[in-house]
Structures are given as structure tokens and as C-alpha cells.
Amino acid sequence: MGFIPLVEEYRGGVLENVHYGAVTIVDEKGRLLYSAGDPEHMTFLRSAAKPFQAIPAMKRRIDEAYGLTGRETALLAASHRGEAFHIDALESMMHKIGIDEEALHCCATYPLNEDAKAQRYWAHEAKRRIFHNCSGKHTGMIALCKHMGWDEHTYYDPEHPVQKEIVQTLAYIAEVPEASIPQGVDGCGLPIFALPLSRIAYAFLKLACPDLIADADTRDAAGRIARLMNEYPDMIADTRFVCSELLKDANLAAKGGAKGVYGIGLRQERIGISLKVSDGSEQVWPCIIASILERLGYGNEETIDRLYKLVPNTIVNDGGTEVGFRRAVFDLKA
Template sequence: MTFDASQTAVVTYRNGIVESTHRAHIAVVNANGKMLHAFNDPHRLTLVRSAAKPAQALAIIATGALERFGFDDGDLALMCGSNSSEARHIERARSMLAKVGVDESAMRCGGHAPLSDAVWRDWIKRGFEPTPACSNCSGKHVGMLAAARAMGASIDDYHAAGHPLQLRVKHTVAEVCDLPDDGVQWGIDGCNLPTPAFPLDRLARLYAKLAHAADGDAKDARGQALAHIYRAMTTHPELVAGEQRFCTTLMRAFGGALVGKVGADGSYAIGVRKNALKNADEAIGIAVKVEDGNVTALYAIVAAVLQQLDIGTPEQRAALRAFDRPPIRNTMGVETGYLEVRGDLLKP
């Protein structure tokens, strides 16, 4: 079997036989958007899905909702996260609802199976039926309810594309990515909120700005808000994802040196502070999109990019070992294959 090696980032083997290949695109930029490294099409129009949550949270912060309703850094981290529906996530979402003075019926997302296999097994055992507060996007929804209320706008349709809050979110997302409003396209996400699509390198630029702000290099109100988001996510990585999830494992391992967030269907973004980089005087952003949406391939690519850019220590990168070349096992636990990332993902 042959494949286009110029576009393939990951190959899966079974007994030495190529079983599947995964195309990907990568962009690495600085906070000003200068392209530092790329693989395939770094400008691919990408529905970034939940990787956009920090930008959406930026719009929430601008309404004054955090101060009005007494949200802390853990609450902000949940707004930026795709949580595993663990008990602590559900409890925090309900606590946030109480701060706003609304109940779950106001949330315009549905319950669904959790992202955590352990939580799913527990729910099945207990016959538990998930409610809106169990959504992996619960934090974002409660944050937007709070923002709509802080704006004096209706909360009944806070999720609708034409709602004043969503118009503000759309402008904020475009602006922080250095795009005109019409430079961002919008769809509807799995959680029923608008979700943006823009060039992949602009996602990398967003995360570079988060890391740049965390370095203290942004002094305006927006820079301070970006630094606040970075601090919340890296201080509470367990609220951004959950136990044994890649985002939580990554941010715990790097101890505040970087922020990372997954987006559904194969997108990922990382912002790296300058002190975690070798011979660099500014923060960088990394964005990855896997064409077929394979998350196993995505995490392996992200781990490989960190390795190839020599980000962090060997001990920090070792924390990602379960993701960087995961074995394939059958139902009897027999290893039948493995996933391999090509060795030259980046070029200047």
C-alpha cells in the first residue's frame, strides 16, 4: 500500500501492515502571527470547536459577569473546558448556576454520554440520566447565561446566533484572532452554541496571545483578561478536562509553562510561554488539525510537536507517553499494532 507521505502525519500499523493513515495540518506562530513552522496547510479553514472556548470566555469577561456573580478562577476554568462530567464538574456547574440565580432548565445544551469511560460506567451502574449540568460544555453555557444577564439581555435565547451576547462573542473572537468580523464563519456546535471557523494559523495566534499575556507582556484590559484565562486554565487543569484526559495531563506536567485545549473532530491548540522555550524571547502558539478527526492521532501529533520543538524537559514530555505512541490491543489485551508519527512534522 502506498500513501502520500507529504500529507500523512500518522500511520497505524497492525502486525507491520499499514492499516490507516492520518493527514494533518500544523501551524506554529508567535504572538504577532509570524509563521515559525508549518506542516501541510497552516491556513486551512478550520472549525476549531471547543479550542475556541478561551476566546468565547474573553467575551464573557468583558461583560463584567465574573465580578457581578462572584465567579472564581475554577469557575473560569470550567467555562474554558470540555469537562469529563465528573462529580466535581457537575457540582461546580450547579454552584455557578446558583450564583447566577437560575436553574438547569435555563441551559440550552442537552445531557449526553460523558467523555470519561470511568464516569460512563458509573452512570450505567447507577442508572443515572444526565441533565444539562452534566454537559461537557456546562461551564461555557453557565458563563454565557451570566454574561447575558450582566448585559441586561434575555437569557431565554442566549444561544441564538443573533442574540446580543453572541454578536459580542463573534466580534471578540474575530478581533482576538486579528480578523475582520466577516473573516470568521460560524456553524452550530454539538452543545447548541455558535462555533467559529477560521484559518488554522489564527488559532495558533490566539494561543500565542494567551501565553504572551501570561508572560506579563500585555498591559491593557484585554491582555489582563487573557492572562486571567491562562492562569485559570493552568491552575485548574482538572476542570478543563478531567482525570486521564490529555489536556489535564499536559498542563499538570508542564506546571504553568503552557496552556492546551482540544476541539472536537481533531483540532488542538497550545500556547507556550517564552521561559519554556530554548533560545526564544517571545511566546508561541501551536495549532493542529487532523483531517479525519481522529483524536488518538491528534494527541500523538501534539506530543511529537512538543518533542520536535524541544519544549519542556524530558521528564515533562514523558508524562505524555501514554499518548505519543499508544499500542493497539485487542479484546484479550494482546498488542496487535501501534501508531507512529512521522519524524519530520515541522519545517521553518
């Protein structure tokens, strides 16, 4: 599958685990600059697709049509983890748009954030669809249906106008034939798409640098959702998660997805980065991304420090005693 070792983990001086995967870096023309592993490995974007799935709604200025705040609109591209401020914003959005929570196709669940989950559980609250990390994306799609007069009850069907426009948008931005994009079903029940890692990197570069997008409406929509992600980073994940930490850096457009996929665009450097961890681990994202930025000579050391603080390379046991370490072991080949 073209995967190589990305991260090794040691305990007591013994190699305990190896995380395999691939990394790809492209320039503003989509040309390969560096790679580790196979840059053409095909992988589903999962939640890394959310900024692109939000573009059709942003093109119609759904936020203005329904009077959504910037914090609320950012949730269209979010994998929120169900903290109280996320739920408050979602309830406000639904009230403004005029939809009921039961209209969401995603299943009822508890929040992903452990503290938020515990609070809801010990308060004897039932699982809710709005707690699902994809509920902002679903809300945005239903809002687009209402605005366009499309059927609101089948918005998740691959043949629905919303879903057809989303895959057309992704194909346009990634510069691949629409027919070449494999589709599956995401965890939340919506269609999801696969691209080669090189095209994922290129799409995220365009998200960061929308001047590379020829169509004016698409360019404006991509730029606006990307800016909102940077302006409200805690809305995209939560107060301690890699997406939110990266988005605090105004130079980056970034979003991760389930099963270890991640995309980053760098505005000043005008490069795109994508990575896939083959075992699906998200815990090693900070180690890999920080290492990539260091090897590229990235100038914002605060961003790199935040990643290492989020998931230190020191491994501790349940009592907090240091018992091992992890390290990035890949080379970026030109």
C-alpha cells in the first residue's frame, strides 16, 4: 500500500509500536515537492472533507440568509466534540434556520469530549443527534436545502442535489475527473469521497490560498469558510484537539478526519500537506505534523510547541511516571 514507518514508540528502551503511513507535500501547481511513502495512495477524506462540503452552502451565503454568527457558521466545517458552547451554538442555528433536531440524519450519541460526555451522562441526559460531531455539517446541508427549495428529508442521498454539488466541488478544487472519485458512506451516514494523498494536499492548499481557484463564487466561498475556521478554532474541534490548535495559526488551513487522514494548507509558503496513518491513530498526528513543520523550517515555533504540548513525545503511565517515548522516523524525500 506504499506505507512506511512514520512514528516509533518505545517503552523501557524496547520498541513497542510502529505507526505506518504516508506523507505528501505539493506546490501551488499541484506538483510533488516531498513525500514519505506513496503520494498517490487513495484514501477517504472522512471529516477532512468538511470544509469542502460546506462550500455549496457558503456560495449561497447561507450564513447571511439565516442570520448566523461567525461562530455558528464555522460549525458547517466542524467536527465539534460536544462542549456546552458547541451545543448552544447548534441550538441557536437550528432555531434561526427553523429545523428540528430530528431532521438530522446523523445518529443520537454522547459528545466526544470526555468531560462533556460525563456531564451529560451524570445529568441523566439522553443521547442526542445534536451531540454528534457532524451535526453542524448536517445542519448546514439542511439549511441549503431550505434555501434552494430542495427536499430536506433526503439530503443524505448520493443523488440529492446537495451531495451531487459537493462531489462536483471537490472534483473541481482537487482537479480530478468527477468519475474518478470513489464514494462510500461516512460514519454519520453522509456520502464520503476518496482522493489520492497528492490531491488532498492540493485541495487544502487551495483552501488556504483560494486565489488558486478560478471560479469566483467558489473562490469566495472557500476563502470565507477557511477564515472562519481560523477565527473560531475551538468551534472546529474543542479546546484541546489538534485541529483547533493548528487553526490558531492564521497561516494554516487544517482539518483531520477519522482513520488517520489529515490535510493542511500553508498560506505564506503556498504548499499543501496531506498524511495518512495506516492504523487510523489520531494520537500520533501532533508528532507527525510537528515533525513535518520542523523539517520544512516552519517559522512559527509557537504552533509546533502547541502540538508537542497537546501530545508530548514523552510516554507516561497512568500515574504520570515517564515510561517511554515516541519519535518521528520518516524522511521527506524530494
